[in-house]
Amino acid sequence: MTYSKPFSAQRIDQLWTLGFTAAALLLLTVNLGLPLKDWDEGLVAQVAREIYQAPAGSFTWLFPTLWGEPYFNKPPLLHGLIAMLYGLAGVHEWTARLPSAGLTLASVPLLYRLSRELFHQRLPAIFATLVYLTSLPVIRNGRFAMLDGAILCFLLLLFWALLRSRRDYRWLLGVGGAFGLLCLTKGILVGLLLGGIALAFLAWDTPRLLRQPYLWLGLGLGLVPVAGWYGAQWLHYGTDFLGNNLVEQSLARVWTDVEENGAPLWYYLLELLKYGAPWVLWLPGALKLAWSHRNLSWAKLGLVWAAGYFGAISLMATKLPWYILPLFPALALLLGAHLAELWQQGRQVGIVTHPAKPYSRIWIGALGLLGLGGWAGAAYFMGWATPAEANLWPILMVAGATLMAAAGLAARQNPQFIVVLGWGTFLAMLLLMFSPHWAWELAESYPVRPVAALVQQVSEAKLYTSYPYNRPSLNFYSQRQVMPASSKQLRRSWRKGEPLLIDRPTAVELGVLPAQIIGEAETWLLVRAKI
Numbered sequence: 001m002t003y004s005k006p007f008s009a010q011r012i013d014q015l016w017t018l019g020f021t022a023a024a025l026l027l028l029t030v031n032l033g034l035p036l037k038d039w040d041e042g043l044v045a046q047v048a049r050e051i052y053q054a055p056a057g058s059f060t061w062l063f064p065t066l067w068g069e070p071y072f073n074k075p076p077l078l079h080g081l082i083a084m085l086y087g088l089a090g091v092h093e094w095t096a097r098l099p100s101a102g103l104t105l106a107s108v109p110l111l112y113r114l115s116r117e118l119f120h121q122r123l124p125a126i127f128a129t130l131v132y133l134t135s136l137p138v139i140r141n142g143r144f145a146m147l148d149g150a151i152l153c154f155l156l157l158l159f160w161a162l163l164r165s166r167r168d169y170r171w172l173l174g175v176g177g178a179f180g181l182l183c184l185t186k187g188i189l190v191g192l193l194l195g196g197i198a199l200a201f202l203a204w205d206t207p208r209l210l211r212q213p214y215l216w217l218g219l220g221l222g223l224v225p226v227a228g229w230y231g232a233q234w235l236h237y238g239t240d241f242l243g244n245n246l247v248e249q250s251l252a253r254v255w256t257d258v259e260e261n262g263a264p265l266w267y268y269l270l271e272l273l274k275y276g277a278p279w280v281l282w283l284p285g286a287l288k289l290a291w292s293h294r295n296l297s298w299a300k301l302g303l304v305w306a307a308g309y310f311g312a313i314s315l316m317a318t319k320l321p322w323y324i325l326p327l328f329p330a331l332a333l334l335l336g337a338h339l340a341e342l343w344q345q346g347r348q349v350g351i352v353t354h355p356a357k358p359y360s361r362i363w364i365g366a367l368g369l370l371g372l373g374g375w376a377g378a379a380y381f382m383g384w385a386t387p388a389e390a391n392l393w394p395i396l397m398v399a400g401a402t403l404m405a406a407a408g409l410a411a412r413q414n415p416q417f418i419v420v421l422g423w424g425t426f427l428a429m430l431l432l433m434f435s436p437h438w439a440w441e442l443a444e445s446y447p448v449r450p451v452a453a454l455v456q457q458v459s460e461a462k463l464y465t466s467y468p469y470n471r472p473s474l475n476f477y478s479q480r481q482v483m484p485a486s487s488k489q490l491r492r493s494w495r496k497g498e499p500l501l502i503d504r505p506t507a508v509e510l511g512v513l514p515a516q517i518i519g520e521a522e523t524w525l526l527v528r529a530k531i
Helices: 009-029 040-053 077-089 093-118 122-133 136-143 148-164 169-186 188-205 207-211 213-237 239-255 267-275 279-292 297-315 321-345 361-384 387-411 417-434 436-444 448-455 472-478 487-495 504-510
Strands: 462-465 481-484 500-502 517-521 524-527
Touching: 009 093, 009 122, 009 136, 009 417, 040 077, 040 093, 040 472, 077 093, 077 169, 093 122, 093 136, 093 148, 093 297, 093 321, 122 136, 122 321, 122 417, 136 148, 136 267, 136 321, 136 417, 136 436, 148 169, 148 188, 148 297, 148 321, 169 188, 169 213, 188 207, 188 213, 188 239, 188 297, 213 239, 267 279, 267 297, 267 321, 279 297, 279 321, 279 361, 297 321, 321 417, 361 387, 387 417, 387 436, 417 436, 448 472, 448 500, 448 517, 448 524, 462 487, 472 481, 487 500, 487 504, 500 504, 504 524
Parallel strands: 462 481, 462 500
Antiparallel strands: 500 524, 517 524
């Protein structure tokens, strides 16, 4: 009789890594073909298209443009990746989104490997990755053609290399490389903030690494391409670049609400409570556990990362929902440790345990209330939904059933509630990603594709609209700028015989005749005066 060898710890970790990667692949790559949303998606996709369409030798990949004007907002690392994919597979929504989705996908196994470096046991690493994988803001924003998925990937790469360097100093070179990628994605100031958090963790946990030449050599090498890009911009554009990129687009966000995106100090706390469900229920316990174990590396990293980043973005005057994303890996680490403790406290079949502290009635009741809310929402959309909302009820039904089942198991002190909650949340999120509702911002205004097709009937490179806001996604699909204008500007353009994209009340005000209407789409008229 032959006996098979048991799996080694390394082999088991490889299987968990593969499983989490496959799950992330499903969540992050299905149904990427929805229209691009405003704001950042339309801008990023257009900058990438101008890099892709630029003639050879134009150096647009180094000096990106937006509608022919210098693009100073962010370094073009992700834009260049999208442009390369445009060249391979054409200009589509999914080619614009796939680089960000792919980098977010890579962040999932990176978080598991990072967790295994921190925790002596495998269970906290599994739960930490499960929390991260089923965090709606991470998956949803990671699918957009935006820079945040890349930031998550490079930030986790930085911390993973940092932890690996405790056993092999050569990994400190990887820390410098990841730092350089962060700077080339969202700018030097974001890189300095996240790099500063990493150095603060080192100073608390492993100060000997601060004296290692490999660390400073790695940072120096990582900064070479960053300095090269910033230096090239300064030589090419002079002080215009420094004033726009470093001041208006970066430093100014600290003390002013750029583009009227201001919010109170507690804005990100509310965002976390709104979109952190269901795992946010255990965050107070996770923070308490980390503070009581603050002599351990996992608690030091989680506390420094969470407190440092959350404090920094809360103090900034400009606040945008996706700024909170780099906080989620830190919270996942803290929650993974707490959920592992709850697992050990539970009554497990066939395992004799010491008398355990009962699970909190507060979060058991909260799970039940959330479950009832999910079922109530499902019942509403089953009976009164519009055709566009008809596929919401299965998502809410699965979410409600998951939460109710988890509440029932937790009430019986059964630790399997964690598995049920993770698996059910994954299924509900997968259903959401298959539906058009994962990009719910698209419902906030008129659909851009038919209106863009209407605009393409005229040859002008620019035209005005009565819509009060600029829509970069409409510009992208129209392949020209459609700019909001005042009534005075609309009248001036009308007298010149320029095409206008207007609503019906504006058409009545201008005295538009049926013969002057070029076409109509989604209640919008494309008109031109005959002069």
